[in-house]
Amino acid sequence: MTEGDGRLLGSESPINENVGHSQVVTCPVCGKEVKSLRKLNAHLDNVHGFNDKHASDVESSRESSVVGLNTHPQDTTLGSNNKGKIKMKTAHWKKPVDGKSVCFECGHKLNARNGLINCRKCGELFCLNHCKNAIKLNESGEYDTTTNGIWFKCCNTCYTSREGYNDFGLSKDVTSAFKRIRNTKNEDGELISLQLENRLLRLINGIIKINVRHQYSILSALRIKPEISNLERSIVEWKDDQVALKCDICSQPFGLLMRKHHCRLCGLVVCDRETSRCSSEIPVLNLMSAAPDLAFENVESLKAISQLSADIRACSSCLRYVFAHRKLQFNKTLQLPEILKQYENLHNLEMIVVNLLPRFKKALETLHDNHPSEKNAVHNLAHLRRKLLQNLALYDKLSKRIVQLEVKSEAENKVQRSIALHASAFIEEKMLPLKKIPEVLNPTTDKVEVTKSSDLLFNNLTIAEVKKYREELMVLREQKYLVENMLNSAAKERRFEEAISLKSNLLEIDMNINDLETKLGDEGF
Ligand SMILES: [Zn+2]
Ligand SMILES: [Zn+2]
Ligand SMILES: [Zn+2]
Ligand SMILES: [Zn+2]
Ligand SMILES: [Zn+2]
Known part of the structure; x- marks a missing residue:
């Protein structure tokens, strides 16, 4: 951040709006408040030596102020007030030699017409054009921005080499x-x-x-x-x-x-x-x-x-x-990573299953205690079981999706692996009590349904059942034909182990066919 100075017109002071038509302006060089633009102009001429025609030191510009716009004595600035108090050392000033001295910058011969002036800082001799900058110096001729310093003329080199100088004005870090x-x-x-x-x-x-x-x-x-x-x-x-x-x-x-x-x-x-x-x-x-x-x-x-x-x-x-x-x-x-977002869903499902299981176990117990034909108890149990299975299936699906997620870091990879381990253990543990149920549940529910829809009976079977058994029979007979062919070729090629297992398969299929044929009786074909 910089604070400009530079040779521009004074900025309007925002604080004093009520002064009327005479605006208060601040000097862009020293920050002093001046009552009008006219007075600022005079101030710049007098104190900072901006008056080109009379480019000279502060001392000499006091004389020029008679010629200039401002003649009020109260407008003498701090600099000129201090002027009386401090005496600038002049030992380092180069002595001019008549007709031989040249400007240190442009090399022109110095005379009364183009001026003959010492830079107050380095002491070299210059023409008026090349020594018209204003710089704050103290008694020993050092650059000094405190109240010890007052404004003096200096050459371009001294002006631009001072501390904090840049082309656009003085730079000051206010960060x-x-x-x-x-x-x-x-x-x-x-x-x-x-x-x-x-x-x-x-x-x-x-x-x-x-x-x-x-x-x-x-x-x-x-x-x-x-x-x-x-x-x-x-x-x-x-x-x-x-x-x-x-x-x-x-x-x-x-x-x-x-x-x-x-x-x-x-x-x-x-x-x-x-x-x-x-x-x-x-x-x-x-x-x-x-x-x-x-x-x-x-x-x-x-x-x-x-x-x-x-x-x-x-x-x-x-x-x-x-x-x-x-x-x-x-x-x-x-801003959670995808894997943790998914895990939240997984965890929610887990909580549902964990909460449902005790209810399911309790329902199972009451069914064992009471007579198994209690319709409501069976219904309740079936309902809970279905709900549990649905949630577990969803859980399984979600855990698989998490395992397949693309991970972005080693940490996520670790999380993924432990989720996979945990999920499979959870499913196995919670599925166990559900697997035992079908024997208790299915026969009773089947019985209920069969007695309900017994309007048209063939050998005590409904039409739907006859249809179902016939389809099953057809499938089994096809299977039997395939297995028989496989058995024959296995025997021919002396693959005895395979032949033995095929033989037992064939026996099983035969048994099932017999079973279905007895059930269907005259309805078989
Ligand atoms: Zn409003
Ligand atoms: Zn308010
Ligand atoms: Zn000023
Ligand atoms: Zn010059
Ligand atoms: Zn100089």
């Missing part, structure tokens, strides 16, 4: 100062948001209390409203709206269409225009869910959380203070 200011502002901001948070918490806790107190009263609606109004007034002192002429946020004047509202958190008078949204009424529940980290009290005493129907009016500035960093943190927590 650290800026940082300091910024930090204190940030700290202020944190303090403000803490204070507003406290008010919001007090307000919401108060509203909850009022609701709890009246929740069983018939007149609750009549009582809650005025109590909340009183509470709102106690949180922060409200600014007098009689004297408020314009919105404290958007500065628009109030009128018939611009109604006045008080922010319940800062007490300022603000508008509620749609376009500027300087303030808005927000349901308490929304505020609570947007700041779940605040310590809300007595929520559990409410009959139902939805009964909190009150709104709180807050201005946009307060809302930003309280909720801006919350939204930020909310966003931060959302």
Whole structure:
């Protein structure tokens, strides 16, 4: 960051607007305040030697001020005041030699016409054109920007080689100062948001209390409203709206269409225009869910959380203070890697299964205790079992998807492996009690169904059953034919081990065919 100086016109001072037509301007070189542009001009001529015609030292420009614009003695500057106090050493000044001295920069012979001047810093001789810079020097001729230094003439080399010089003016690093200011502002901001948070918490806790107190009263609606109004007034002192002429946020004047509202958190008078949204009424529940980290009290005493129907009016500035960093943190927590996001879903499924299993086991026990034909118990058990199996299937699917995810780091890789291990162990453990059930469950449910739909019977079978058994029989006969062929070729090629297992398969198929044929009786084909 730089602070310009340079030879420009003085900048207008923003502080003094009430001086009238005579503007106060500051000198771009030394920062001194001057009452008018005219006086600045004179100041530049006198103190900084900007008067080209009379380019000379401060001492000689005092004489030129008679010729120049300014003749008021009170305009003599600090520099010229100090002038009397300090005596510049002149030992290093080069002595001019008549007719032989040349300008150290341009080499022109120096005479009365083009000037003959020593640079106050290096002491070399120059023509007037090459020694017209102003620089602050102290008694020993050293560059000095403190009050010890006063303005002197110097050559271009001395001017440009001074500390902090750059082509666009003096450079001054104000970054650290800026940082300091910024930090204190940030700290202020944190303090403000803490204070507003406290008010919001007090307000919401108060509203909850009022609701709890009246929740069983018939007149609750009549009582809650005025109590909340009183509470709102106690949180922060409200600014007098009689004297408020314009919105404290958007500065628009109030009128018939611009109604006045008080922010319940800062007490300022603000508008509620749609376009500027300087303030808005927000349901308490929304505020609570947007700041779940605040310590809300007595929520559990409410009959139902939805009964909190009150709104709180807050201005946009307060809302930003309280909720801006919350939204930020909310966003931060959302930046989870894909694998952890998926794991959350997996974990949820796991919890469902873990919660369902004890219920299932209990239902199974009651079924064993009572008579197994209890319809409701069987139904319940079947329902729970189906639910468990569905969730486990989903769990299995999701865990496989996680295992196939592309991982981005070694850490994620580790997480992936442990999820895979855990998931397979979990499925095996939880599937075990479910596997035993079919024997208990299926015969009973089948029986129920069979007796229900016994309108048309063939050998005590329904039409559907006949159809089903016939299909099964067909498949088995096809299988038998295939296995017989395989057995023959295995025997031919002396693959005896294969032949033995094929033989036992064939026996099994024959048994099943016999079974089905007896069931179907005359309906077989
Ligand atoms: Zn100045
Ligand atoms: Zn020269
Ligand atoms: Zn010099
Ligand atoms: Zn407004
Ligand atoms: Zn406010």
